[in-house]
Amino acid sequence: MSAPPRPSHYSQGPLFAVAPMIDWTDRRCRFFHRLLAPDALLYTEMIVADAVLHGDRERLLGFDAAEHPLALQLGGSDPAKLAEAARIAEGFGYDEINLNVGCPSDRVQSGAFGACLMLQPALVGECLAAMRDAVSIPVTVKCRIGVDEQDPEAALDALADAAAEAGVSAIWVHARKAWLQGLSPKENRDIPPLDYGRVHRLKARMPGMFIGLNGGLTSVRMAAEQLPGLDGVMMGRGAYGNPSDLAEVGPLIHGRPAQPVDYPALLSQTVDYAAAHMARGGRLAQVTRHMVGLFQGQPGARRWRQILSERAGRPDATPDLILEAFSHVELAPPTAENAA
Template identity: 55%
Template sequence: MSKNNILSGKFSVAPMMDWTDRHCRAFHRTLSRQALLYTEMVTSKAVIHGDRERLLGYSDVEHPVALQLGGSEPDELAQCAKIAEDWGYDEVNLNCGCPSDRVQSGSFGACLMREPQLVADCMQAMIEATSLPATVKCRIGVDDQEPRDSLFALVEACEKAGVTSFAVHARKAWLKGLSPKENRDVPPLDYDLVYELKRARPHLTIAINGGIGTLEEAQAHLKHVDGVMLGRAAYHEPALLGQVDRLFFGAEADVAPFEALEAYRPYMAGQLAIGVPLSHMTRHMLGIMHGLPGARAFRRIMTVESIVPGAGLEVLDRAILAVREALAAVDARREAYEFKDAG
């Protein structure tokens, strides 16, 4: 396998600012052992000059895990790629898709769709600096660009620099007129263009991202591309991830929500012991019981009680008990109806 291939190929959880922090990733890993996980985007200047333990620290349970970088200076990004390798990351990825005001003022993120040769220079510098896979996450274009022209130009330039793996968010980014939140929903999706890219360059690894809400949709995309990257759906309904290893990687069984929470307990206990507030972890778990009786009570207990100073694993125990009691009540009603019908 080329050093520039996405490690887990078929399925990954998208990098999401303020969401995919180390606690989120450790939780997601209890649900899938195979999915590739990404950090939030970290700027190259922050990596070089900031608190690396706070910005780059992670738990060994998170592997395979990729560091996503934001920047546009080849020398800085090369330095960051080497730092990522030194810290034990499994992949380093350049963000060419974030549309926030922050990246616009810094001339990186989605702005880089306008400068394919600069992206290629950045990627070449990163590839030469590290043995890690160096990959690109991009949009299909920005503002008034013709999507096919902009996407293909970026990929062609980066391929010449040695990049073989791309994750493509199948929407344009509108840097003028839309907020970052609107940029996740308003620009229309163009999955067919990403499929066309794969057909035109079958030797490249192409993963698709954007608007994918179910694992059934993800499986359908794999008829056309190499990988699927889920974002908000995986975050808001993390139980989906419990099916990933079976559906995409041949595992024998799913990971149930209760099983995942039990597996997460040692991590939570360790973090609590070093002073991490419970709420820093529970905020990523609120959707794990989605669709089950007692899910609302679970969310309420986890939201309200986890912010109390000194809150510990007893909050998780109460939230789980609320779901188990709701499930037991449903079973009791079902048995009563069956008994009545039998009579």
Template identity: 60%
Template sequence: MTDSAALLDRRFTVAPMMDWTDRHCRAFHRVLTRRAVLYTEMAVDQALIHGDVPRLIGFDASEHPVAIQLGGSDPELLARASRIAESYGYLEINLNVGCPSDRVQSGKFGACLMREPELVRDCLIAMREAVSVPVTVKHRLGVDDQDPEKTLFGFVETVRESGVETFIVHARKAWLKGLSPKENRDVPPLDYELVRRLKAEQPDLEILLNGGLESLEHGLAERHGTDGIMLGRAAYHTPWTLAEVDTRLYGAASDPCATPFEAVEAYRHYVEAQLERGVKLHAITRHMLGLFAGRPGARKWRQALSERANRPGAGWQVLEDALDAVRPAAAE
């Protein structure tokens, strides 16, 4: 079995994001960084137990190191789902205690579990007993009228009784009443200092900082006093950000790709293999739209992919033509 602990250096991680961090997104991100730990979209425990597992959580070995996030609140079901995930080769199982969406709340999992730390503890115990890979938890500072000053420290104190040692803390409380998931990304205010205090009080735990980190620079500026950072939307919308991670976070001698053009070429083998399996080009390229964000030719790149990747029979040539559209602007 792969030594998970040796591969899971969580100094930098890419967040689990519903409808975004699917297998094609992760394969693309892996072209840009060899070292960052990548997380899947949340997979619901009962869906894995009763559904099409290869379709739901199948992945390419090139994505490693990759972790899976599970959603649920029944220890037995989560244990069964964890065993399935481990059998597929995931190096870490993460429990979602942070998502504020109505759909997640109706299933009694996600951020609403911040109110039930004993249940979270019991879920994690069951998960850890079911698998040999690390089990971790991603959570909020609190929810609704909870006082983060009390809730966060009490939650972690209880949950750590499970033996879990890695806590990924979204440094914002979630409002489950009256706010949409989108609004929950902006209010209430972030509190990175509270997460740093948690690490100071629990130095033997691995504490990762997540939430509202707008860029790699922002993450680097705020990571002091914690063990690592997790970027979400910034990594997705400006993926070239990831091309600096290996040198700046892990001390690698060089980055995997020197330019976005090299990154696209490095992704070619994966793209062509997926097209041969019948995957539509748009399902792959939708994750690449932000590759040139902030660089000359960004609009031409997005336009070329958006207009042509959805057409019947679209193939690798669409990407070649999109790069040709960018090159004049990039050369200026």
């Protein structure tokens, strides 16, 4: 029997999310990002539905309660498998299930899912409807504006209409086309031109649907500038490469008074988390690899990166290495603006 519905994070004003990123947004990354952005919606890496059905579910789906609100992104194109994977994920306590209709990698192309599904909006609708019927939590979709030679006006409208008909709670749009042939996944994140206007036009066409924007947003300030007329913004590599910027979500997205980050407290929590992770058989580098960009622009940041990058992978590394690396960082004094 499905759990009772929980309040949706989609009904609480502008939403800021950290994008799902394969090989990056694992549970250690998400715990760290949560310390910096208490109000952000966090996403898992994409997990293929077949892996959920047949793989090590605790390893794939387990997470720390501190990560809420947390969305699981699924990959696949079989409605029955996606529905069962969504049902399993709801049992693990996720707050949302998201369908990937944007990844252009060779792996997803061989499996006929991800961005390939932009070519099959009816199938996307079937998948989303099956997931929606299987769970009580929000089901959402993340897509591109089109693929290859598709007209982005027609392609995105068709996908969005199918998603709305299926009863999704939100449509997140990476505002670029994906080229299934000729560009690598990395090139697909940079080369196809951004078209934020197309996402704004989708929102104007579907005023009652939550529409969020992803793609090319390199800072929280840049993301906030896109919010008028939209419901949410999603940052990927910018959040990962400069995680300190996540502290701007409160003031710039939600209008809260700015507060300087309490780095000693944050790193103390991270040390405790790393110790617990290592006690379960994990490695320190699995935690610290997500932290190397933390002090961008601060004196001592280079030494911080060196220590974590070069020594966290050693067999004798302990969580105190984080504090040793931090001892080399010279924090800038709070400004009048953020010292309130």
